[in-house]
Amino acid sequence: MLTLRRSIAGVLLLGLVPTGASAADPAAAGRIKVVSGAVFVVRGDVAARAALGQVVFEADTLRTGPDGRVGITLNDDTRVSLGPGSEARLDQFVYAPADGRVGLVLNIVRGLVAYVSGRIAKLSPDAVKLETPNAIVGVRGTTLALRVTE
Amino acid sequence: MNRGRYSVVLAGCAAVIFSACGQPRVRTPERPGDTMVALLPDPDSGVVGKAVVSNASGAADLDTARASTRVSGNRPPGDVTTLGEAEAKTLFGDLLSALPPPPHHFTLYFQFESDALTAESEALVPEVLQAVKDFPFADVVVIGHTDTTGAAAANVELGLRRANVVQKLLLDAGLDGSMVEVTSHGETDLLVPTADDTFEPRNRRVEISVR
Numbered sequence: 001m002l003t004l005r006r007s008i009a010g011v012l013l014l015g016l017v018p019t020g021a022s023a024a025d026p027a028a029a030g031r032i033k034v035v036s037g038a039v040f041v042v043r044g045d046v047a048a049r050a051a052l053g054q055v056v057f058e059a060d061t062l063r064t065g066p067d068g069r070v071g072i073t074l075n076d077d078t079r080v081s082l083g084p085g086s087e088a089r090l091d092q093f094v095y096a097p098a099d100g101r102v103g104l105v106l107n108i109v110r111g112l113v114a115y116v117s118g119r120i121a122k123l124s125p126d127a128v129k130l131e132t133p134n135a136i137v138g139v140r141g142t143t144l145a146l147r148v149t150e
Numbered sequence: 151m152n153r154g155r156y157s158v159v160l161a162g163c164a165a166v167i168f169s170a171c172g173q174p175r176v177r178t179p180e181r182p183g184d185t186m187v188a189l190l191p192d193p194d195s196g197v198v199g200k201a202v203v204s205n206a207s208g209a210a211d212l213d214t215a216r217a218s219t220r221v222s223g224n225r226p227p228g229d230v231t232t233l234g235e236a237e238a239k240t241l242f243g244d245l246l247s248a249l250p251p252p253p254h255h256f257t258l259y260f261q262f263e264s265d266a267l268t269a270e271s272e273a274l275v276p277e278v279l280q281a282v283k284d285f286p287f288a289d290v291v292v293i294g295h296t297d298t299t300g301a302a303a304a305n306v307e308l309g310l311r312r313a314n315v316v317q318k319l320l321l322d323a324g325l326d327g328s329m330v331e332v333t334s335h336g337e338t339d340l341l342v343p344t345a346d347d348t349f350e351p352r353n354r355r356v357e358i359s360v361r
Binding site for chain 1: 180181182183184185186187188189190191192193195197198199200201202203204205221222223224227238241242244245246248249250251252253285286287289291306309333334335336338339359361
């Protein structure tokens with residue numbers, strides 16, 4: 001048996017961690033469960049108004065207006081919310097434990113973000129990173145709130 | 151490189167002198183990209199986890215309720231302070247209220263060497279259907295798990311067979327198939343940690359996550 005941790009280490013050593021998505025075939029990462037005020041999903045160069053129930057993908061950016069709030073649940077049960085005037089990008093979301101591949105990188109550009117850990121943080125705590133312009137937060141569970149000055 | 155190290159040391163001395171003199175803490179004006187991180191009790195369970203805030207200059211551990219640190223520019227994370235309950239609520243209460251409801255989990259077990267669920271597990275099916283109604287745009291994920299007996303690849307398949315049995319039960323009970331996803335984690339996500347090739351009935355299960 002390959003333990004999850006060992007197989008992840010093996011993959012890292014080979015330097016071959018796939019992101020689970022290419023531009024042509026993005027991986028569904030979660031779903032928007034809470035929306036109020038102005039909320040946008042930015043995919044590539046296109047910013048579109050976010051809808052309740054909408055699927056979000058790896059590499060998507062969530063952006064809120066001055067009155068906006070949004071809450072998403074990712075496929076590993078991780079939950080994230082953004083307050084007003086905020087922006088965060090899902091740089092990595094890989095949840096394939098049977099293949100020994102898990103990873104979550106959330107890049108917080110500005111504003112207010114709350115994070116409640118899910119299965120990825122349980123299976124492989126080192127695989128979760130919350131990045132801001134001047135810091136990296138490693139998570140051993142469970143709930144964090146971040147504020148990044150614009 | 152050396153100069154950079156000296157200035158960090160000097161900044162550290164200045165901070166020590168300030169606090170030693172009992173001066174009121176002077177907060178530098180915030181700059182773009184400045185970060186504040188707070189570790190909060192889990193909104194549902196109250197459990198307090200752990201986090202490490204770091205950059206190239208240093209690191210700070212957060213491991214108590216409402217522990218908080220600030221990172222300004224490329225300086226190391228500031229001293230860890232504890233936010234008051236009221237302060238945390240003012241800063242983050244509104245933000246936390248935008249979190250989706252916590253996922254609801256069910257664990258189902260099979261009769262020994264069988265594709266049939268135990269009676270207790272089968273009785274959970276109506277509860278699953280009720281939970282689905284409580285979630286906005288619910289997703290239902292059915293995950294098969296095995297113990298570590300046998301080969302890892304075969305266990306992924308075995309887990310999937312068990313998950314398919316549960317999916318059929320849910321669909322027969324009237325659940326909309328478009329919201330159900332079936333997957334298997336094989337032996338990679340043990341409920342009870344064991345060595346390889348260990349018979350452990352509690353690890354032979356199907357989890358349903360409703361979220």
